[in-house]
Amino acid sequence: MTAHDTPVRLGRTPVTVTALGFGATAIAGMYTEVSDETAQDTVEAAWALGLRYFDAAPQYGRGNGEVRLGRGLAGYPRDDYVLSSKVGRLLRADAPQHPDDYDSTGRPYDAGAPDVATVYDYSRDGVLRSIEESLTRLGTDRLDIALVHDPDDYVDEALATAFPALIELREQKVVSAIGAGMNQTAALERFARESDPDLFLLAGRYTLMEQAALQSFLPLCAQRGIAVVAGGVFNSGLLADAGPGARYNYDPAPPDLIARARQLAALCQRHDVPLKAAALQFPMGHPAIAAVLTGARSRAEITENATLFDQPIPPELWDDLKAEQLIAADAPTPADP
Template sequence: MGETRADDLVPLGRTGLRVSRLGLGLASLGGLFAPVSDEVAAATLDRAWELGIRLYDTAPVYGYGRSETRAGAALGPRPREEYVLCTKVGRLIEPGGRDTQPIWADPPPGVGPRLDYSYAGVLRSVEESLERLGLDRIDVLHVHDPEQDFPAAVSQAYRALAELRAKGVIGAVSLGVNHARVATDFLKEAPAPGPDCVLLAGRYNLLDQSGLGELLPLCARRGVAVMAAGVYQSGLLADPRPGAPHGHGTIPAGLAVRVGAWRAVCERFGVPPLAAAVQFPLGHPAVAAVVVGARAPEEVAGSVELFAHPIPEGFWVAVKSVGLLPASVPIPV
């Protein structure tokens, strides 16, 4: 991938913000699947900073406020103009919140998320996020999982965020989605000028390029910056054993064949599969950054090393020649 480095700063589309090519997602530091102590969370964020990462993505629902609190504690002492912080709206964290998710290992007692994409709910969410973060502004606000209440999200939530953007309270309006179709519909239906960015999780990576169908070309035409997340597929490419921590109790036969084929090409060229995974999305002109998670300092360092790992000339051509990627997919240069 040429001389691209994890700490290279690039424009985030039309927002006027600049981000590192590699960003850190903070779900794991909210206790995703397993607890993370305050000390390890702080050390992880410190290591990311030391390695030049300047894009951080959190959300109220990540550990029911815990991720935002930890992000603010670590980033608060840093020069505010030197990093871009993203969080999300669509879920309020409050006593009795019933839209709980079993994926959080040790959430704070007595509170839970409640879906709320209303105008008032979004403004309240922003205020509460700022309080948890202990910061005076948020750079990028994603409408989180807008399919949960699409009519309210594309009208009321977007209106609230567009007004905050116009007032300079936030730098950019974005979407945080797991489905390319949802983001495409939102971009088409939201009033002009529309969202500035899309955080796309799991839909533009080595095993799933569904974002390429309509969403990424639309983003490229409109100058909407894409942040690609979920590129490791929870480690499936690195450890495809059934029951490994990649979300598959059993791996479908067709997927297992594709994973095996990817691993074979990677072995032939001496490329770690996760190095190919973290570098691949940046081949598309709409993708400004790749966002990966980590729950310990060594995981951050590992991703930075993978991001910098040389990809031999001919690797991507070989991948296409065996049908692992469509011929039309843009590749890193």
């Protein structure tokens, strides 16, 4: 067993995942179109590497992510892996295109997506429809984890309707764990205090680039026994490649953040550590972080992610990152006892 396929229990839930999970964003065609064959091969490679935690959402590729993930997993025993998807977004052919399906330049986030539109719906009926439709696209009979998807402008509605619906499904043992996946911590803290989530998927907000989650979010989750999965550890690609065209938070990266990413890369290079390895492993230093979730669009990418997740990193790297004020001085690191 290696670091990436180490089994980890998600907080107080009965769900056990691998420390490294596979997200279906990239095989859904985010930024660049991916063929059905490449997507299938990528999922099969993830399985061969020992990954047993797979996450999707209706919005990923406007259905492509779930369809392709389902096809890739179809030949494997359902009890041998954990499957997560999200609620709050329905896909409808007769609805106008939603602006959130496009980046700040007007370019669609997902290349090759079907001609359907995302419709936001956090009602109880919307949650039930979302899960039913996800199961159809995934070609399976159950989800292990159901997450409320990015309810940034719908926090009150999510608390009033979406979370109670998910709690009901958990009580009925339709799903084993519930929570929310977001790119911010303020709303997640409110969910932690005002509802009963098992886990959060925090995308892009606890990485080598930013550690504001240390202030209150991660301590609150630790106090309440809420597991946290770190997604977006490359900050939309900036920590994977800070070259021309680099993205941050799904949009073109500003020059100051590109410069900071290059500083991080240069320091890592002094220790003969790829920046991507440090980015993948850094979140696991915090006791509230249970797993890291990454997307990959090819066999080569997911193999590289698993290899870098396992790569030994000298403690001196983390010390130097703090000494040069590139990460927070109080950030726990994988080298800490």
